[in-house]
Amino acid sequence: MGRNSILEVKNLKVYYKTVFGDARVVDDVSFTVYRSEIFGIAGESGCGKSTLVEGIYRLVKPPGYIAGGEVLFEGADLLKLSENEMREIRWKKIAYIPQGAMSSLNPVLRVEEQMIDAIIDHSDVSREEALEIARRALSELGLPEMVLRMYPHELSGGMKQRVIIATAYALHPELIIADEPVTALDVVSSREVLQTLSELRDRHGTTVILVAHDMAVHAEVDDRLAVMYAGKIIEVGKVDKVFYDPLHPYTKGLIDSIPSIAKKKMIKGIPGIAPSPLNWPPGCRFHPRCPYSKDVCRSEAPELKEVKPGHLVACHLYAGD
Amino acid sequence: MNSMLKSSVSIARALKGIIRIIGKNNKIKIGFCIFLALLIVGFASPYINRLRIGDKRPHDLGVGRRWEQPSIKFPLGTDDYGRDIFGMLLVGIMYSLSIGLLAGAIATLIAVTMGFISGYKGGFVDHTLRTFTDTLLVIPLWPIYMAIATYIPKLPLESVALLLGIFSWPGAARVIRAQVLSLKERAFVKLAKLNMLNDLEIVFLELLPNIAPYIIIGFINSVMGAIFAETGLRLIGIGPPLLPTLGYLLSITIGVGMLSVRPYVVAAVVGVLALIFISLNLINIGLEEEFNPRLKKVTGL
Amino acid sequence: MKMEGTSLLELRNVTKIFKGGGVYGGKEFRAVDEVSFSMPSEPSILALVGESGSGKTTIANMILGFLKPDGGDIFFKGESVTSWLQRKPKEYRRKVQAVFQDPYEIYNPSYRVDRILKLTVRKFNLAASEAETMRLIYEALEALELRPQDVLGRYPHQLSGGERQRLMLARILLIKPELIVADEPVSMLDVSLRAVFLNYLEEFKSKYGISCLYITHDFNTAYYIADKAVVLNLGRVVEIGSMEEIVLRPLHPYTQMLISSIPLPDPKMRWKERLELRKLQVKEIRPEKGCPFALRCPHATKKCEEVKPPLIDVGGGHMVACHLYG
Numbered sequence: 001m002g003r004n005s006i007l008e009v010k011n012l013k014v015y016y017k018t019v020f021g022d023a024r025v026v027d028d029v030s031f032t033v034y035r036s037e038i039f040g041i042a043g044e045s046g047c048g049k050s051t052l053v054e055g056i057y058r059l060v061k062p063p064g065y066i067a068g069g070e071v072l073f074e075g076a077d078l079l080k081l082s083e084n085e086m087r088e089i090r091w092k093k094i095a096y097i098p099q100g101a102m103s104s105l106n107p108v109l110r111v112e113e114q115m116i117d118a119i120i121d122h123s124d125v126s127r128e129e130a131l132e133i134a135r136r137a138l139s140e141l142g143l144p145e146m147v148l149r150m151y152p153h154e155l156s157g158g159m160k161q162r163v164i165i166a167t168a169y170a171l172h173p174e175l176i177i178a179d180e181p182v183t184a185l186d187v188v189s190s191r192e193v194l195q196t197l198s199e200l201r202d203r204h205g206t207t208v209i210l211v212a213h214d215m216a217v218h219a220e221v222d223d224r225l226a227v228m229y230a231g232k233i234i235e236v237g238k239v240d241k242v243f244y245d246p247l248h249p250y251t252k253g254l255i256d257s258i259p260s261i262a263k264k265k266m267i268k269g270i271p272g273i274a275p276s277p278l279n280w281p282p283g284c285r286f287h288p289r290c291p292y293s294k295d296v297c298r299s300e301a302p303e304l305k306e307v308k309p310g311h312l313v314a315c316h317l318y319a320g321d
Numbered sequence: 322m323n324s325m326l327k328s329s330v331s332i333a334r335a336l337k338g339i340i341r342i343i344g345k346n347n348k349i350k351i352g353f354c355i356f357l358a359l360l361i362v363g364f365a366s367p368y369i370n371r372l373r374i375g376d377k378r379p380h381d382l383g384v385g386r387r388w389e390q391p392s393i394k395f396p397l398g399t400d401d402y403g404r405d406i407f408g409m410l411l412v413g414i415m416y417s418l419s420i421g422l423l424a425g426a427i428a429t430l431i432a433v434t435m436g437f438i439s440g441y442k443g444g445f446v447d448h449t450l451r452t453f454t455d456t457l458l459v460i461p462l463w464p465i466y467m468a469i470a471t472y473i474p475k476l477p478l479e480s481v482a483l484l485l486g487i488f489s490w491p492g493a494a495r496v497i498r499a500q501v502l503s504l505k506e507r508a509f510v511k512l513a514k515l516n517m518l519n520d521l522e523i524v525f526l527e528l529l530p531n532i533a534p535y536i537i538i539g540f541i542n543s544v545m546g547a548i549f550a551e552t553g554l555r556l557i558g559i560g561p562p563l564l565p566t567l568g569y570l571l572s573i574t575i576g577v578g579m580l581s582v583r584p585y586v587v588a589a590v591v592g593v594l595a596l597i598f599i600s601l602n603l604i605n606i607g608l609e610e611e612f613n614p615r616l617k618k619v620t621g622l
Numbered sequence: 623m624k625m626e627g628t629s630l631l632e633l634r635n636v637t638k639i640f641k642g643g644g645v646y647g648g649k650e651f652r653a654v655d656e657v658s659f660s661m662p663s664e665p666s667i668l669a670l671v672g673e674s675g676s677g678k679t680t681i682a683n684m685i686l687g688f689l690k691p692d693g694g695d696i697f698f699k700g701e702s703v704t705s706w707l708q709r710k711p712k713e714y715r716r717k718v719q720a721v722f723q724d725p726y727e728i729y730n731p732s733y734r735v736d737r738i739l740k741l742t743v744r745k746f747n748l749a750a751s752e753a754e755t756m757r758l759i760y761e762a763l764e765a766l767e768l769r770p771q772d773v774l775g776r777y778p779h780q781l782s783g784g785e786r787q788r789l790m791l792a793r794i795l796l797i798k799p800e801l802i803v804a805d806e807p808v809s810m811l812d813v814s815l816r817a818v819f820l821n822y823l824e825e826f827k828s829k830y831g832i833s834c835l836y837i838t839h840d841f842n843t844a845y846y847i848a849d850k851a852v853v854l855n856l857g858r859v860v861e862i863g864s865m866e867e868i869v870l871r872p873l874h875p876y877t878q879m880l881i882s883s884i885p886l887p888d889p890k891m892r893w894k895e896r897l898e899l900r901k902l903q904v905k906e907i908r909p910e911k912g913c914p915f916a917l918r919c920p921h922a923t924k925k926c927e928e929v930k931p932p933l934i935d936v937g938g939g940h941m942v943a944c945h946l947y948g
Contacts, residue, residue: 044812045783186673186839191883191893215813216842216885220892240889257817258887259846261869267846269818273782508727511688512738517715517745530732 006207007033012069014055023277025051027231036205040218043228046274049211053177057096091122095168097178102160105152112148115167137170158189177209194221227251230285237311247313249290352603363415370408379408380565397586400577413567420482424547427486429540436497458491476561485547493539500532534612541605628700632660637693653680655857665831669844672854678837682805719799723806725786729778736774762792784815802834820847841884853877856914863940873942876915
């Protein structure tokens with residue numbers, strides 16, 4: 001494990017068995033996450049980002065299966081751990097907030113009940129101790145204690161999501177994986193939640209993997225960002241480098257298509273449609289939509305290579321330069 | 322009316338779709354085959370019996386001698402009035418299925434009408450119809466059947482079916498109403514309104530094709546319910562004595578004591594009843610399997 | 623009766639109250655509270671911006687005639703919508719159409735997508751023959767860069783979200799209304815598809831003169847295509863102004879909070895301060911009297927909790943409903 005890295009994913013493959021063959025939803029993905037950073041995974045629907053983090057957390061269920069690769073955390077390969085060993089990791093070392101977690105709050109139980117239940121499920125404390133842990137988690141996140149006695153429907157969307165984050169943070173995991181935490185929230189709540197995640201990093205040194213399709217969200221909080229397309233990571237780098245010096249044509253197209261109140265410019269989309277996992281195009285998967293595609297792009301898939309310091313891209317435009 | 326033409330076109334297309342579904346799903350295939358076989362047997366029963374016992378009806382007294390042992394002519398023997406059990410079994414299939422299908426059709430028709438009007442109109446109309454439906458739902462049916470059967474002993478088949486049908490629709494009506502209520506708010510209904518479709522067109526062209534699965538399953542449930550109800554009633558002696566349904570057959574064979582003396586006779590009747598229910602249930606389960614993943618395909622990608 | 627120079631769309635003190643809980647009455651809920659704004663007769667795009675619960679969808683439903691206002695009225699070209707729908711509904715539907723948010727839900731899953739296009743042509747008498755129907759459909763599809771052979775004959779679930787939403791625009795092009803009510807049309811599309819869709823809305827305005835009421839919670843897209851914005855909070859209008867004014871010089875504290883919370887896709891321009899609100903928002907409470915934002919406003923006074931601030935013009939067509947400026 002390299003300098004200060006907390007998680008290293010190597011050649012991870014998550015496939016789904018279908019009647020038409022294997023859908024290669026996550027297809028040979030490698031990246032490193034460093035301690036106390038917010039690492040973003042961006043990409044549009046169908047690129048495989050949610051499946052990627054499910055694979056890391058060992059939540060892939062049939063017909064999905066892990067077809068290969070390693071996920072190294074604190075010296076151990078998570079994919080090779082037994083279910084019991086994995087249970088020791090979950091919540092205590094790595095916490096996972098799935099998409100739509102807010103709507104899975106039980107409407108007939110008070111918040112404290114649900115937090116206590118979650119804490120007890122993953123540790124050996126008593127109910128009183130769990131309540132203390134819950135209180136501490138809420139205060140660490142700057143949430144008022146009165147939230148404990150409330151029911152989910154009495155809370156705003158942003159508040160519910162922050163309660164979820166507090167529950168995830170309760171046992172002080174070193175790494176929190178959040179899948180689309182702000183997609184369903186309005187702009188003010190979204191800001192609250194994202195600032196909460198930033199504070200976890202700033203004040204407590206927690207590492208966060210943030211999966212989101214909204215590039216603006218990544219621009220606001222990420223330290224480093226990986227862009228996924230068609231089951232593969234096509235660019236990784238520091239967030240300002242990715243935004244100001246996007247190397248991959250897809251990243252460029254993505255950034256060019258974001259409207260912003262900061263500047264009035266013509267935005268254009270990316271022509272064509274995203275391919276399906278049952279039918280990945282040969283060679284570079286983006287070549288049918290790429291304005292710069294050459295012959296080699298149709299036949300050979302480009303490797304993810306470090307082209308500038310800390311900035312990796314998988315594109316033939318940078319091969320050999 | 323143009324919309325009637327359009328809806329018959331969509332019904333035809335739906336039928337084509339149905340035939341396709343039947344072929345796709347094994348449960349439906351098996352269930353349908355068994356049921357079809359039963360239908361054919363029931364339909365052909367008068368002719369089969371004519372070949373077997375000539376012009377007499379199997380439930381006439383003295384078709385054969387009393388308490389005959391099973392033989393080639395009387396595969397299930399006769400009872401203590403000389404009635405041909407096997408013949409009655411064949412004919413019973415026809416009568417029971419007829420009652421079931423007819424009652425099911427009546428119940429479904431009423432349920433669909435009530436459910437649609439209630440769900441689509443909403444407001445006061447919905448409130449009134451719902452109160453009426455719920456009241457009917459709570460009324461205990463068996464005492465009513467018993468009362469009617471006692472005072473009007475000679476009911477023809479259609480009347481029995483009607484009776485069963487007009488008391489059993491409330492359950493299905495509630496389901497259909499719920500479906501209509503939820504579909505009514507969907508965006509494609511709003512779009513239909515923006516496209517100048519009137520209420521009738523929306524009901525037949527937009528809503529009906531999407532609710533059809535529930536209506537079909539509801540219909541099959543009603544059929545099963547009616548056969549079950551009629552059989553149960555006959556077993557305790559309620560019902561017109563001249564209708565030789567399977568329930569009637571069951572009641573006389575058990576009543577005469579065949580359970581202990583010739584249990585295979587009772588087993589045969591129960592077996593046929595079981596076949597009816599198994600086949601219909603298979604169709605229903607298969608349909609639900611088919612319709613639910615298909616609905617999922619709509620909301621997901 | 624139409625008057626010269628009348629606005630295309632005008633809402634005057636429109637109110638809509640929903641009663642919760644059963645036929646025998648229940649709690650009242652003011653979804654829309656005395657909302658007024660207008661769109662000019664020249665083709666324009668107006669952004670109606672608000673979060674969920676602001677009443678924006680209810681306003682859309684009232685403009686489309688699915689709901690009737692309980693107070694005030696909505697006028698299209700000088701005539702009330704209710705009157706349009708009573709006397710000449712077909713003409714109204716010809717002139718006012720909609721695009722909805724969910725590209726999956728707008729299609730009836732039991733039919734192929736051709737049906738909606740053919741139905742539109744037929745119901746609005748846009749063509750005299752089958753051949754002309756198909757010609758119009760092909761033209762509309764091609765104008766939206768959809769290949770007829772890729773799209774016709776398919777069921778909705780066989781097309782992608784972007785294709786479905788563009789097909790809706792093709793339908794609009796067939797009708798060529800004067801006003802499109804677009805309720806969050808891009809929020810369920812991928813980012814790279816949003817640009818395409820928004821560019822089409824802009825083209826519809828400039829090339830075909832079709833105005834658009836763009837309803838959204840996302841200021842970034844609103845800024846991109848709209849000239850003017852109306853900001854809603856809990857059913858009330860809090861601010862109206864040109865897009866530039868609202869974004870660069872928001873006056874109402876709610877608008878200021880919204881604008882400052884928008885994530886900018888620019889890592890060099892991040893939120894600087896922590897979000898400070900007067901009272902931590904636990905749950906949206908809709909107050910009976912006073913300004914609906916009073917509970918969360920950092921500048922709120924006693925007056926704000928008692929008296930609803932009126933919408934006043936502070937110059938240049940910029941209007942605010944806030945006691946700070948009264």
